[in-house]
Amino acid sequence: MPIQQSGKRLRVPWLRKLDENDLPVTLPVFMAYCMVAGSLRSWNRIGTKTIVTLVTGDDFYYPVFAEAARFFARQIWDGQSFHGNVLQWSDKNFRHEAEALRDERAILFAPLSYQIQDDDRLLSDAVVPLGPRTIRHAEAALRRARLPITGESVELLMTEPWSRLSRAFQDRRDPLQAIQRLRSLPKAIPPAEPEAASPPSTLGLTLSDTHGFGSGLIEWGHDLAKDIADYKAAIIPWRDVENGVLISGPPGVGKTMFASILANTCKIPIIYGSASRWQEAGALDEHLKAIRASFEEAIEKAPSILFIDEIDVFGSRGETDRNSAYMRAVITALLQLLDGFERREGVVVVGACNQPDLLDSAITRPGRLDRHIAVPLPDAEARRSILKHHSGVTLCSADYKVYEMATEGMTGADIERLVRDARRSARRQSERLNGDHIIRHLRPLIKLPKAYVHALAVHEAGHALVSHEVGYAHVADITISRWRVEGDYRALGCVEYDVAADRPRTRSFFENAIAVCVAGIAAEIEVFGSFSQGAAGDDAADLNRATELATAMERAFGMGHTLAVEKFSPDAFARMRASDPELRREIHNVLATELERARSIIRMQRDAHEALVTRLVDADQISGMEVDEIIRKHRRPTVSLAKPERRVAT
Incomplete structure (x- = not known):
């Protein structure tokens, strides 16, 4: 049936x-x-x-x-x-x-x-x-x-x-x-209150009152304020004013706040635009009207600042997904407004984004947003200043040390939320906000066992020693931590390098770089017989970076088995490795060779490595000068283990 x-x-x-x-x-x-x-x-x-x-x-x-x-x-x-x-x-x-x-x-x-x-x-x-x-x-x-x-x-x-x-x-x-x-990115922090129609007021703050944006961005802002003042006084023409900049950084570092403070410093109005809000206007014609309306408002109020948030949403005209035709039309319209036949005299365009590499190259060409300034995460001094600005509280030296460890990697928005929570707690207790409220709302710190600290020192000392021996770069300093923030699994050790900018990037250079990347796990293998999982996982992990370098050598730089190259793209590299077994074998061979070279260095210079580990466990941080001195004192004479640079024809 x-x-x-x-x-x-x-x-x-x-x-x-x-x-x-x-x-x-x-x-x-x-x-x-x-x-x-x-x-x-x-x-x-x-x-x-x-x-x-x-x-x-x-x-x-x-x-x-x-x-x-x-x-x-x-x-x-x-x-x-x-x-x-x-x-x-x-x-x-x-x-x-x-x-x-x-x-x-x-x-x-x-x-x-x-x-x-x-x-x-x-x-x-x-x-x-x-x-x-x-x-x-x-x-x-x-x-x-x-x-x-x-x-x-x-x-x-x-x-x-x-x-x-x-x-x-x-x-x-x-x-x-x-x-x-x-x-790999910090968790998005939900707003404590419903999002307002416009960014929060900065209450007349100027660049002289702020911290945490990095010296490069602050210096550029002061120069712009001087140029705007000269333009208003008819001392210089508009063509002498730098009228476009792209600022980038992780969410919460204060890119929107910077634009508002910049407008206060320059004493000119600011018009807020957002790629996502423009897109919410509706169909393509409504989307384009919303973009033009923001530019027209900025021109009417000139001299002014037009702030475009989330500009990386526009992407690139080279993308080929289902929305590519739509976005090409939007990007073309934006380019026309940035210069083209419709000049924007008196308007400084400030674009902000999290991922500048996604932007169409035409947006950042000269005459548009041709200057790119990255906003770093605030350092310890900046985090102190941000806390002082939002709370008015000054901590004692011991509390500041705890505060700096617990807030490492936090943005200005994170610290503002911390202060808001501490202030709420003080209100509930009918007390005036003080340092105790701040400390109680910090993320808990967990002291690491001695064995764990020793393993960190073994790993980081391996990086420094191999870098010194292969001549890759001068070590600026080595740092390890004895504390971990509860729930945060970021790297607990770091080696900073000074890599000479004028060195030719030959295959030998990249092989030395790969050897340094895998030197940490080489040291762990030599000391403990195996290495920990922290060497892989996110984009910044040792094995991930080594794999990307090896892939670039083989497929992007023409230094492998073929001169045929592809565009440098980590996403494309991942697809290549997944679909090309031969490429995976080539990369494995490179990594295995450099790992064995790093292990041989650790074995040969075991005394120097152990001296670095002992000093690092005692001090938590070693300067580059001290690293050089320890290695020279304990180093066994041997032939150079650096890959010789290939001669470049002249």
Whole structure:
């Protein structure tokens, strides 16, 4: 007897098995699709006709959910009849409403900021709340991406903002790489209060009052303020004013605050733009209108500063994903406004981003944003100043030492949140904010066992000794830590090098660099018989860096088995290694050779290595001069173990 099918689809997509013919979507889009499908179970029938409104909550990011809704709609509606009627009520106009009525199908999102009207309810067949993301959604997305389902990965997908997930998981990037990138970055700090329409006021602060931005950016800001003053006084023409800069750095270092403080210093108005907010304006024509409106406002108020946040969202015109045509049009419009035929006299454009390498090179060419200044994480002195600025509290010397260790790697935003929490605690206790409240809200410090500290010293001394012996670079200093911040697993040891800029980057140079990278694990193997997992994992780990250098030699620099080269790209390198067994063998041979060379150096100079370890365990930090002195005192005479530089024809 034939089986009759009702046409009803399985209502919960996270329970169904992966179909090899499934359309390609990124991991966060599939997770959002599960949320959409779960909320629209009653309409999850093939061929159904409906116009439905999904009321969103705080956990919503339109670009991801729009693509998820289209993915859902393509499966239940006839793709030839569906014209993409996935909209936000705040963006909907008469044309969109007409298209929805014509197709008799649409999914409309109503954000929290939008008040649904009676006419909206009349148009919609149903108004349904969009459910929250759940652990089942995250597990289904990991399963679909063929990734192991671990508690750490599930927690990452459940807690990361959609905007960060969207940027991390891209069509061209392996999902495992995306997860590793997210793990390597500091966790996004949720705002304590709802995000305001404009950045918070800096209360008249100027560059002279601030710390933590790095000397290069502060110096550039003071020079700009002088040039703006001279321009206003008609002493210099606008063409002599540097009117474009790109500032980059990790989230929370204060890029937006810097732009506001810069405007205060220059005594000119600032107009805030954001690549993501411009994109939220709607379709391409609305998107371009929003960009032009910001430039027009800046020109009307000139001299002024136009601050463009998240400018790396624009990406590059060389990308070939499903949104490439759309983004090419947007980038072209931005380039035209940056110079082109529409000059922007009186407007200083400050672009800010987290990943400057994603930007189209045309945006940073001379005449546009041709100066790039990186904003570093604040050092110990800057973190003290930031604490003083936000709290007015001065700690004693012992507390400052604890504070500096516990806040290492924190941004200005992290410290501001720390002070806010401490101030709240003081209010609850009816006390005035003091140092005790600050210290109690620091991340707990865990003292490392002596054996662990000794292992750190063995590892870092290995790097320094091999660098000295192969002539790779002068060691500036070696540092290890006796404390670890609870829940933070960053590197606890570091060797800083002074690499001569004028040395030719030959194959020998890179082989020496690889030997130095693997010298830490070489020392561990010689002393302990094995090495720890800290040598690999994130992009900055020893084996990861050595692997990238070896790949670059073989495929990007023409120094391997072929002169045919590819563009230097870590993402492309990872795909090459995954798909090319011969390349993996070549890289393995390079790494194995340099590891054995590093081990032979450690064996030959074991006395010098042990002296470095002993001194490092006692002092926690050794200067480069002291490193040289210890090695000279304990070094056994031998032939040079450096790879000889190849002669360059003249």
